[in-house]
Amino acid sequence: MSDILKMLAHRISLGLLTLFAVSLIIFLGVSLLPGDAAQSMLGQAATTETVEALRKQMGLDLPPHTRYLQWLGNILQGDFGVSIGNRREISELIGVRFANTLFLALFAAVIAVPLALTLGVLAALYRNSIYDRTVNVVTLSSISTPEFFVAYILILLVSVKAGMFPSLANISPDTPLFERLHKMFLPAVTLTLVVLAHMMRMTRAAIINLLASPYIEMATLKGMSRARVIVHHALPNAWAPIVNVIVLNLAYLIVGVVVVEVVFVYPGLGQLLVDSVQRRDLPVVQACCLIFAATYVLLNLIADILSIMTNPRLLHPK
Amino acid sequence: MNMPNSGDQSADALPPPERRSDSAFAIMWKEFLKAPFSAKFGFFVIFSYIFVAIFAPVIAPYGEAEIAGDQFELWSQQFLLGTDNLGRDMLTRIIYGARNTVGIALIITLFAFLVGGILGILAAVVGGWIDQLLSRTVDVLMAIPLLIFAMLLLTIFGTSVINMILIIGILDSTRVFRISRAVSLNVVVMDFIEAARLRGEGLGWITIREILPNIAPPLVAEFGLRFCFVFLTISALSFLGLGVQPPTADWGSMVRDTADLITFDDYTPLIPAAAIALLTIGVNFVVDWFLHKTSGLKDEH
Numbered sequence: 001m002s003d004i005l006k007m008l009a010h011r012i013s014l015g016l017l018t019l020f021a022v023s024l025i026i027f028l029g030v031s032l033l034p035g036d037a038a039q040s041m042l043g044q045a046a047t048t049e050t051v052e053a054l055r056k057q058m059g060l061d062l063p064p065h066t067r068y069l070q071w072l073g074n075i076l077q078g079d080f081g082v083s084i085g086n087r088r089e090i091s092e093l094i095g096v097r098f099a100n101t102l103f104l105a106l107f108a109a110v111i112a113v114p115l116a117l118t119l120g121v122l123a124a125l126y127r128n129s130i131y132d133r134t135v136n137v138v139t140l141s142s143i144s145t146p147e148f149f150v151a152y153i154l155i156l157l158v159s160v161k162a163g164m165f166p167s168l169a170n171i172s173p174d175t176p177l178f179e180r181l182h183k184m185f186l187p188a189v190t191l192t193l194v195v196l197a198h199m200m201r202m203t204r205a206a207i208i209n210l211l212a213s214p215y216i217e218m219a220t221l222k223g224m225s226r227a228r229v230i231v232h233h234a235l236p237n238a239w240a241p242i243v244n245v246i247v248l249n250l251a252y253l254i255v256g257v258v259v260v261e262v263v264f265v266y267p268g269l270g271q272l273l274v275d276s277v278q279r280r281d282l283p284v285v286q287a288c289c290l291i292f293a294a295t296y297v298l299l300n301l302i303a304d305i306l307s308i309m310t311n312p313r314l315l316h317p318k
Numbered sequence: 319m320n321m322p323n324s325g326d327q328s329a330d331a332l333p334p335p336e337r338r339s340d341s342a343f344a345i346m347w348k349e350f351l352k353a354p355f356s357a358k359f360g361f362f363v364i365f366s367y368i369f370v371a372i373f374a375p376v377i378a379p380y381g382e383a384e385i386a387g388d389q390f391e392l393w394s395q396q397f398l399l400g401t402d403n404l405g406r407d408m409l410t411r412i413i414y415g416a417r418n419t420v421g422i423a424l425i426i427t428l429f430a431f432l433v434g435g436i437l438g439i440l441a442a443v444v445g446g447w448i449d450q451l452l453s454r455t456v457d458v459l460m461a462i463p464l465l466i467f468a469m470l471l472l473t474i475f476g477t478s479v480i481n482m483i484l485i486i487g488i489l490d491s492t493r494v495f496r497i498s499r500a501v502s503l504n505v506v507v508m509d510f511i512e513a514a515r516l517r518g519e520g521l522g523w524i525t526i527r528e529i530l531p532n533i534a535p536p537l538v539a540e541f542g543l544r545f546c547f548v549f550l551t552i553s554a555l556s557f558l559g560l561g562v563q564p565p566t567a568d569w570g571s572m573v574r575d576t577a578d579l580i581t582f583d584d585y586t587p588l589i590p591a592a593a594i595a596l597l598t599i600g601v602n603f604v605v606d607w608f609l610h611k612t613s614g615l616k617d618e619h
Contacts, residue, residue: 021458029474137356140606144598146550148557148573149591152580160583167581255463259554263577273466274558277473289470293462300461 007308015301022293023075027068030286080287085279090287093272096173098291101261101268105253107184108191112253113246116196120203127208135204139197147256151190151263158186169264187264194256199249206241210234239310247303251296349611357607363600371416378410383565393586400586403575411567412590418562419569420597422479423549429487430548431541434494439525439533441495442502453499456492464489465551469560477560482552490548497540501533508532535612542605546598553594569594 062070074081080090123135142150159167169183210216211234219229258270265271269288276284350361370377385405393400399408441449459467464486471485505511506529514528555561556570564571569590576587 018458018461022461025458025462026470029470136606140356140602141595141599144546144550144602145595146553146557146570146591146598148554149588149595152573152577152587152591155580156583156585156588160581251463255465258465259557262558273469274560277469277477277558277560280473280476282473285470285473289462289466292466296463296466297461 004308008305011301011304011308015297015304018297019294022297023072023290024068026286026290026293027071030282031064031067075287075290081283083276083281083284085276085281085284090284093284094269094287094291097267097269097272100171100266101254101257101270104184104187104191104261104266104268105250105257107181107188108195108253109246109250111188112192112195112199112249115192116199116249117203117242117246119196120200121207123200123204124207124211135200139201142193142197143201145194147190147194147259148263150193151186151260154186154190155263167264169266171267184266187260187266190260190263191253191256194260195249195253198252199245202245202248203242206245207234207238210238210241213237236312240307243306243310244303247299247306251299251303254292254295254299353607356603360600360603360607363596364604367416367420367597367600370413371420374413374417378407378413380407380410382410382414382567384410399589400584402572408572408576408586408589411572412569412593414567415569415572415590415593418566419553419556419594420549422483422562422568423545423552426483426487426490426548426552427541427545429483430490430494430544431537433488434491435498435537437491438495438498438500439502439529440521441499442506443521443524443529449499452495456495459489459492460496465554468551468555472555472560477563479562479566482555482561486548486551486555490544490551493547494540494544498533498537501536502529505529505532535608539605539609539612542601542608546601546605549594549598 071081078091080094082088083090083093119135123132126132155167158165165185166183167186169187171180171183175183216229216233219233220226224233257268258273260266261268261270262274269291273285273288273292276288350358353361383406387396387401387405387407389401389403389405399412402408402411437452441452467489468482468485471489472481475481475485511524511528514524519528552561553570556568557574559571559574562568562571572590573587576590579586580588
């Protein structure tokens with residue numbers, strides 16, 4: 001067991017180090033900018049004294065490393081600073097939107113994960129059949145398709161022509177659950193279609209890789225039934241790659257959400273990010289990027305940890 | 319060797335190389351004929367896009383940014399695909415889009431391969447602290463999702479085509495670095511590299527004459543995949559209004575400009591989106607076939 005603990009500790013410390021480095025990059029990137037937040041908040045017309053006063057108030061006159069530590073400390077306490085655009089607390093802007101984004105990603109994952117795993121395993125088991133080849137062509141095509149293409153086709157077919165689901169997912173915090181799910185259906189399906197192909201191909205590759213290993217051939221040659229080979233020999237070793245596929249695609253979902261949120265006017269973090277980039281509202285962009293990046297890094301870390309913890313070779317040391 | 323030969327003899331000596339190149343072409347053609355339908359379709363798509371991109375001014379009925387009619391005109395004889403939100407001919411802009419969108423994506427991919435490829439091979443050949451430094455930097459840069467990172471940098475440096483080329487190119491070169499370092503590492507340990515080193519060949523010779531020919535096939539396939547990724551990324555950025563800026567005709571921003579039409583049961587916004595999808599699908603089909611050919615996965619056929 002000490003082996004597995006050592007590996008876990010190594011992974012986790014590496015993940016934390018990455019998070020730290022990511023926060024440093026995002027902080028430094030913004031410091032590169034000519035001028036500073038005080039100047040852009042007050043505009044070009046402001047007198048030097050007022051800019052200086054605001055700089056002092058915001059702590060911009062301090063040396064960079066102090067500012068970084070302060071910034072990081074504040075963020076860890078949930079204080080992301082103030083938006084340049086409307087001077088509101090960023091944590092207020094972000095809170096509900098981040099929850100919305102996670103909810104949308106979760107909705108998509110609930111549809112996509114079981115579907116992708118089933119279809120992927122089937123494609124691996126019936127390799128080179130017509131089914132497998134069709135799946136290969138269809139998934140290749142859907143990987144190549146931009147999210148907004150899928151989204152607008154769905155809007156045209158399901159919303160405009162059939163009138164079954166709304167094309168706007170403009171939910172608010174007091175939208176009842178059923179109506180919320182109804183409005184979120186199209187964005188969730190779009191995300192599902194985007195992520196499904198990746199997941200299926202990864203599942204298929206992982207299973208094929210596994211079925212090619214010598215112990216599977218051995219079990220088959222011993223005369224075991226196919227079901228027993230798969231359940232008792234293949235599956236325990238398949239968990240690690242499958243869990244990996246799922247979590248990596250969840251990380252992918254979190255990023256893919258940006259375009260989909262804009263198409264469906266869904267009030268999530270991605271839309272806030274795009275709006276803020278257009279308005280060049282740096283503190284908000286900084287906060288959004290940090291949250292997206294941190295979620296991404298954490299999900300990748302979870303994928304690593306889970307694949308270590310489900311590896312039978314590590315769970316049963318000699 | 320042919321130097322001392324007189325004129326008529328060198329004319330005799332000429333045919334063989336020509337015949338050889340002929341047969342190389344014949345081999346390629348034979349391979350192409352044996353390729354599955356999806357790969358042929360992919361080649362057809364790629365060549366027609368190249369044709370349209372080169373002859374855009376000849377084919378297009380109007381000028382790239384010319385306001386030819388009223389806003390949002392319907393499909394008609396005069397405007398085959400209607401007009402956009404400013405009254406510019408959609409068909410013309412789709413044709414010019416082949417030039418701009420595909421051209422920018424190609425420049426970014428080439429830039430990413432130049433930076434990432436050179437650094438990747440360098441890291442593999444030189445090793446030591448240079449390798450460590452480059453690899454750890456790339457690890458951190460790759461920990462941030464590319465689209466999100468690109469948006470942060472575009473906010474800082476401002477949205478323009480040049481900035482986008484530099485930002486996406488450098489961010490994407492991290493992926494090229496990873497693969498070119500990995501494939502070079504497999505080659506660096508070979509005996510012929512050791513022999514070249516002992517002969518006293520320089521870094522440049524070893525990289526270009528010894529390593530590059532051996533890592534070319536996986537890099538060519540990777541080039542196709544990276545092109546698709548870059549193409550989709552800049553289309554997404556342009557769609558979000560953060561990429562190619564008007565009046566340059568670009569497929570991503572064309573979808574954005576005409577998106578409202580979709581709620582009136584109009585297919586127009588789907589056409590530039592389909593143009594994007596079709597090219598990436600074509601390239602992916604070709605790459606898929608190429609990978610099967612070069613990786614020796616015979617059982618997959």
